[in-house]
Amino acid sequence: MGGEEKPLPFVESQLDNLDRAVRKKAYLLIRSAYRQIKPDMDAIMDELVQLRHQIALNAGFENYCDYIFVTKNREYSVQDCYDFHENVEKHIIPAWNRLADVFKSKLSVDTYRPWDNTAKLLKNPPYTEVSTLMDGVGEMLGKTDPYFADRFDYMREHGLLDLGDRKGKSPGGFCIDLPVSGNNFVFANMSPSFFSLIALIHEMGHAVNGYLQFSEQGPLEEYQWRAEIAELYSHGMELLLLDKLNQFYSEEEFKNAQREELRRAFTMLFGPLSGDLFQHWMYTNPKHTPKERDEKFFEISKRYGLNPVDTSGFEEEIGMSWVGTLHFIQYPFYTIEYSxxxxxxxxxxxNYQKDPELAVESFKKGASVDYNQSIAAIYKETGVSFDFSEPTVKQMGEFLEKSFKTFINEAEVK
Known part of the structure; x- marks a missing residue:
């Protein structure tokens, strides 16, 4: 930006800039970077699809989609996923469109463009130095539960947090368990932004889950972790800390920050899910061309997160943007678990809004139970239901939209 060489996380953070010209420039720079690697990514994906299809055939399956559901030992069917796709499109996307009208109004733009769809409307990043980020998140965790802060402080003191950005550092972030020592390690490439703050809280949800498992169940092999469970505690930690974002934001900005976390919750209901639908299409149509793949990715994106956005003139850029999702390459069919x-x-x-103490204790109880139980049993221990049927999608969509309204002018949402 501005003639300087900057890492991708920094450019991505500028998508939240209040200056629309800066947002657009960041958006175009990211798409330009995607375009440069697109030929190589097409070749890689073409080869992966064929190899994975052949693996499925060799194992006696018709396609890789059917094969992966068995290898992942999923406790739900392919049809359940298709039903989930449809239910989100039916109940969540209309609400997302209504909220998009609010953001369009707040941005004072006539046309809602791709670079407007990410704006956080927060005046300043929540921190400037990684040390400040860690100080604040430690405080938020401590106000939620002493154990959460204890684990964070331990990780910080023992070099188990690698959070800053530096040249050549891989983008993204993750939490990984270290079975021999019984520890967890969080890696992230962070530039000051709202997303980086939430990403650290998210990864600490994984870390706390890991420490509780080590404490109560002993070391676990990595294959025993099921994403539907692990992501419950990472997303859950984000929402348990929703009422403590004033650690980083002034009274004026506090509600805006809370609203943005709920906005993220909306995106997590349809973004990963649309990525799942994209993968279902790829592996049940293994002879597709790169052009058809891009066209399908655009079509699905437009049905879901980009439904309220004017994408005219950027169909090609959006269609090729699947290259920015590591999961499609390295972790096939690992997206729907987020939703x-x-x-x-x-x-x-x-539950937390009704009884904070009970909700936190339920979180800790569920995060520490034997993972050999069914997903539904572990969710029940956490005080929630493992259910993504139409009634639950509708109910949680209504709860989320209602909660969102508490942080904006009620009159703005029709």
Whole structure:
């Protein structure tokens, strides 16, 4: 930006800039970077689709989609996923469109463009130095539960947090368990932004879950972790700390920050889910061309998160933007778990609003139980239901939209 060489996380953070010209420039720079790697990514994806399809055939399956559901030992069916796609499109996207009208008004723009769809409307980043970020998140965790802060302080003191940005550092973030030592390690490439703050809280949800498992169940092999469960506690931690974002934001900005976390909850209900639908299409149509793949990604994106956005003139850029999702390459069919678990996390937030202490204790109880139980049993221990049927999607969508309204002028949402 401005002629300087900047890492991708910094450019992505500028998508939240209040200056529309800066947002647009950041958006175009990211798409330009995608375009540069697109030929290589197409070749990689073409090869992966064929290899994975052949693996499925060799194992006696018709396609890789059917194969992966068995290898992942999923406790729900392919049809359940298709039903989930449809229910979110039916109940969540209309609400998302209504909220988009609010953001369009707040941005004072006539046309809602792709670079407007990410604006956080927060005047300043929540921190400037990583040390400040860690200080604040430690305080937020401590105000929620002493154990949460204890684990965070331990990780900080023992070099188990690698959070800053530096040249050549891989983008993204993750939490990984270290079974021999019984520890967890959080890696992230963070530039000051609202997303970076939430990302650290998210990863600490994983870390607390990991420490509780080590404490109560002993070391677990990585394959035993099921994403539908793990993501419940990462999303859940985000929402348990929703009422403590004033650690980073002034009274004036506090509600805006809370609103943005709920906006993120909306995106987690349809964003990963649309990525799941994209993968269902890829692996049940293994002979597709790169052009068809891009066209399908645009079509699905337009049905879901970009439904309220004027995408004219950017169909190609949007279609190729699948290259920015690591999961499609490295972790096939690992996206829908984010959406499923967000429904559980929203139930946890609903419980927290009624009884904070009980909700936190339920979080800790569920995060520490034997993972050999069914997903439904572990969710029940956490005080929520493992359910992504139409009634639950509708109910949680209404709860989320109602909660969102408390942080904006009621009259703005029709």
């Amino acid at each position: 499923i678990s967000m429904l559980g996390a929203l139930q946890l937030l609903e």
